[in-house]
Amino acid sequence: MIEDLRWWNVPAIVVPAALCAPAYAMQYLTVEQAQQLLFPQAERFVAAPVQLDREQVARVEGYSGVRLRVQSQPAWRVQLGEATVGWFFVDEVYGKHEFITYAVGIDTAGRVTGVEILDYRETHGGEVRNAAWRAQFIGAGVGDELALGGAIGNISGATLSCKHITEGVRRLLAIHAEAVAARSVE
Amino acid sequence: MTLLRRARPLLGTLVEVAVDAGPDGAAAMHAISEAFALIEHLHARMGFHCPHSDVSRINRARPGAIVPVGADTWEVLSAATSFSAASQGLFDVTIAPLMERAGFLPSEADAPPAAVGWQGLELLDGQRLRLQRAVRVDLGGIAKGYAVDRAVALLQAVGMRAGHVNAGGDLRVFGHRPDAVQVRHPQAPTRTLSLPLDLPAAATSAGYFQQRAWAGTTVLPIVDPRRSAPCAASRSVTVFARDCMTADALTKIVYVAPQQSGPILARFGARALVMEQGDGEALCGTHEDRHRV
Numbered sequence: 001m002i003e004d005l006r007w008w009n010v011p012a013i014v015v016p017a018a019l020c021a022p023a024y025a026m027q028y029l030t031v032e033q034a035q036q037l038l039f040p041q042a043e044r045f046v047a048a049p050v051q052l053d054r055e056q057v058a059r060v061e062g063y064s065g066v067r068l069r070v071q072s073q074p075a076w077r078v079q080l081g082e083a084t085v086g087w088f089f090v091d092e093v094y095g096k097h098e099f100i101t102y103a104v105g106i107d108t109a110g111r112v113t114g115v116e117i118l119d120y121r122e123t124h125g126g127e128v129r130n131a132a133w134r135a136q137f138i139g140a141g142v143g144d145e146l147a148l149g150g151a152i153g154n155i156s157g158a159t160l161s162c163k164h165i166t167e168g169v170r171r172l173l174a175i176h177a178e179a180v181a182a183r184s185v186e
Numbered sequence: 187m188t189l190l191r192r193a194r195p196l197l198g199t200l201v202e203v204a205v206d207a208g209p210d211g212a213a214a215m216h217a218i219s220e221a222f223a224l225i226e227h228l229h230a231r232m233g234f235h236c237p238h239s240d241v242s243r244i245n246r247a248r249p250g251a252i253v254p255v256g257a258d259t260w261e262v263l264s265a266a267t268s269f270s271a272a273s274q275g276l277f278d279v280t281i282a283p284l285m286e287r288a289g290f291l292p293s294e295a296d297a298p299p300a301a302v303g304w305q306g307l308e309l310l311d312g313q314r315l316r317l318q319r320a321v322r323v324d325l326g327g328i329a330k331g332y333a334v335d336r337a338v339a340l341l342q343a344v345g346m347r348a349g350h351v352n353a354g355g356d357l358r359v360f361g362h363r364p365d366a367v368q369v370r371h372p373q374a375p376t377r378t379l380s381l382p383l384d385l386p387a388a389a390t391s392a393g394y395f396q397q398r399a400w401a402g403t404t405v406l407p408i409v410d411p412r413r414s415a416p417c418a419a420s421r422s423v424t425v426f427a428r429d430c431m432t433a434d435a436l437t438k439i440v441y442v443a444p445q446q447s448g449p450i451l452a453r454f455g456a457r458a459l460v461m462e463q464g465d466g467e468a469l470c471g472t473h474e475d476r477h478r479v
Contacts, residue, residue, distance in 0.1 A: 028193050028202075037192075037219070102195075117193035117200065165195045 025121045031103065034116045035076065035088055038105035045076040045088060050179045064174035066167045073175055078105075086113060087180055089172045093164040098122050104169055106176050112169060187348060187362065190214045196225050197330050199354025205341055206348040206361065217344045221337040221351065228336060231256050232329045234282065234291055244307075244315065245282065245300075245322045253315045260313040262325055262332050262431070269328070269435045270304035272450050276439045278304045281409040282322035288400050288416040290407040291324060302411060326407070330356045331389055331434025338430075351430075358387040358430040369424050369459070381459060385426040389433035391441050392422035392461075410442045417441060420462065427456035 029037070035045050050073040052060065057068050076088040086107045093100050099121040105113035190211065191204040203218045233239045240259040247253050255263070269277040283300050286293035300322040307323070308316040330353045337351045338358045348361025357367065366380040367388050397406045397419035405416035423441045427433035432454050440447040440458045451458055 026191065026193075028191055037215070115195055117195070120193065120200070 025119075027119050028117050029103075031090060031118065034090075034103035034118060035078075037116055038088060038103060038114045039078045039086055042078045042080055042085060044079040046079060048075055048077045049073065050075045050175055052175065052179055056178050060171065060174040060178050063177065064167075064170045066171040066174075068171065073172070075180070084108065087176060089176075090118070091168050091172055093168045098164075100165065102165060102168070104172050106173065106180075110173065110176060110181055112173070115165065115169060189349065190218065192218050192222075194222055196222065197229055197333060197353050199330075201225060201354070202350075202352040203337060203341075204349045204351075205346040208347060213344075214346065217341055217346050220344065221340055224340050225333045225337055225353075228258055228329065228333045231259055232262065232325045234324050234326065241323050241325055244317070247317050249317055249319045251317050252310065253317065255313055255315060257313060258332070258336070259325075260309075262329055263307065263315065264309060265332070265431055266325070266328055266435070267304065267307070267309060269439070272453060273439045273443075273447075275304055275411055276442050276446070277327070277435055278302065278409075278411045279323050279325055279327065280304055280306055280321045281411060282324040284409045284411075284414055284416070285324055285326075285407060286322075288405060288407070288409070289398060290416070297322070302414065327438045328431055328435045330354070331387075331429075331431035334358050334387075334430040334434075355390040356430050356434050357389070359383070360386065369461075370422065381424065383426070385428055385455075385457070387428065387430040387433045388424055388426050389430060389437050390422060390424045391437035392419075408438055408441050412442075422461040424459045425451070425456050426458075427454060432456060 035042070039045075052068070052071045052073070054071075057071055061068055074090040077084050078086040078088055086105055089104045089106065091102060091104065093102070099119075100117060101119040102115060102117050104115050107113050188207045189204045190207045191202060192215075193200050193202040195201075201222070203221045205214045205217055207214045230236050231239055232241050234241055234245075236242060240253075240255040244253050244255070263279070266277070266279045270279075280300070280302050282291055283293075283302060285291040286297075298320055300320045303319075303321075306318045306321040308318055310316055334351045334353050334356050335358060338349075338360050341349055341351075342360060346361070350357060350359040350364075363386070364383055367383040369381055369390055370392065391408060392406070397404050399405075400416060404419045406419040408417045409415065410417050421441065421444075423437045423444075425433045425436040425440060427436060433456065436447070436451060436454060436456050436458070439450055440460065444458075444460055447458065
């Protein structure tokens with residue numbers, strides 16, 4: 001045997017709590033940067049938040065199979081000259097430990113042109129559902145006190161499911177079909 | 187050094203690509219976009235769920251059939267074969283039927299029975315495979331690491347001096363070496379343990395976010411081919427290696443059989459760290475030096 005796995009047979013080291021860094025946060029892109037990346041050809045992004053009525057909420061939930069927490073959705077109409085070339089949405093999803101803000105581009109045919117993560121936050125637990133806890137991150141930037149120290153805040157083992165984002169994109173496609181695509185036909 | 191970082195949901199996880207912004211931020215942004223496009227391409231080639239992927243074509247093929255595959259799939263399957271041979275089958279890409287049975291992969295009602303066993307795939311010249319028997323392949327245990335390596339190679343080829351790619355815990359750095367990498371605490375996944383990063387790639391396999399109940403226990407999507415069953419989600423394994431595909435594949439071997447993995451790790455120039463869930467405390471050590479942490 002080349003290697004003797006001694007550690008396996010002796011009492012292994014107990015991880016001291018002090019070695020454990022707290023939660024993790026990262027701002028990847030601003031809304032403007034994500035707009036440029038998802039629609040590089042665009043000339044203007046016109047804020048046009050989508051407001052759904054109760055019936056529309058029910059239909060969106062029906063199409064997407066995802067529950068809506070709010071009836072309004074931040075959205076921008078993407079303009080190239082007089083033409084609308086797509087829609088840009090900003091959305092957030094949260095799980096037990098993570099809180100993710102992301103942007104989705106949808107073209108005029110109702111297809112996703114891209115998804116970019118804007119912010120990623122992690123916490124120990126319940127705080128994420130608390131509005132005050134979430135509010136503290138508004139305007140937080142790279143290198144703030146929430147980021148891990150060191151040259152690079154890599155987390156190995158961050159195999160967080162992107163299930164929530166997949167559901168979120170499905171919900172946005174349904175909102176687009178219900179409120180945006182329908183509106184532009186009028 | 188200012189790192190430009192972006193993340194996208196890809197490969198069933200969040201993939202982060204970061205490069206040293208350098209003097210030309212636009213070029214750096216473009217390089218990151220190209221890296222994401224390459225990862226998407228590799229996913230379409232090797233994804234279990236993608237109906238036109240090489241993997242789906244292999245899984246639909248009849249016994250005896252010869253299946254041509256893309257150069258990248260070929261490279262992954264060749265590497266998989268060497269990991270299987272080195273571990274006497276502890277690493278095996280033909281475990282898809284077991285993953286289906288445990289609920290980690292969807293199973294199609296009309297799917298023909300398939301045998302588990304890496305020798306069922308025979309690699310032929312000209313990027314072709316011969317199926318010795320019906321097999322169903324899942325490259326989930328190795329392709330993520332390969333995609334990370336390829337993305338890093340692309341970033342370097344287009345002139346990026348430094349950066350990293352992290353696909354949900356499959357990590358590779360280039361051009362600079364951060365001192366430490368954070369690995370999640372097995373019992374409190376939002377807490378992390380800082381480990382020295384003395385090789386350019388690392389991969390972690392642990393249950394935290396992927397575990398599920400199965401046959402009265404909590405399991406994760408790593409199958410022990412000797413028992414034809416998924417492993418209990420009790421430990422966290424991190425492997426450090428020279429490239430990410432090696433790190434990715436070796437985590438599976440160490441997870442399944444930590445006591446037997448020492449020689450295999452040594453052969454591939456890799457190191458491992460295991461954290462085991464004890465009675466209310468987390469235990470950890472490396473295969474070569476238990477004082478390392």
